[in-house]
Amino acid sequence: MSVITYFPGRGTQMEQTFLKGREEGRAEGQEAGREEGREEGRAQERAQLIVSLLEKRxxxxxxxxxxxxxxxxxxxTLGGWWDQALIVEESGELFGERHEPQG
Incomplete structure (x- = not known):
């Protein structure tokens, strides 16, 4: 009777496939994280531009x-607010809020 051992480092096909899959998974996860970070950065920049535009106006x-x-x-949403930031008179109008003049 022979005994089969599955200790890591034996270089079996199963082990190589597992290690390759694990590395591919890590790479995909890192790329997804990078893309998510890029999108967050774009949103942050767009939000800052909206505030800046309102202030400059x-x-x-x-x-x-x-x-x-x-x-x-x-x-x-930020794109819509940007379009509105070009024409509103008060910041609340970006969100559909209307200010009634007092008088």
Missing amino acids: GVPVQSEHRERIMSCTDLE
Whole structure:
């Protein structure tokens, strides 16, 4: 009767396939992490540009609106807010809030 051992480092086909799969998995995970980081960076930059645009246009940005803009990670939403930032008179209008003039 022969005894089969499966100690690591024997170089069996099964072990090589396992190690190759593990390395490929790590590479895929790292690439996914990089892409996620890039997207977060794009969202952060777009949010900062929206706030900057409003400020340069002389539109006061309330602190709760600034926080909402800066915490948004959805690029599509930020794109819509960018378009609105070109024409709004108050920062709340980005989110559909209407300010009634007092008087």
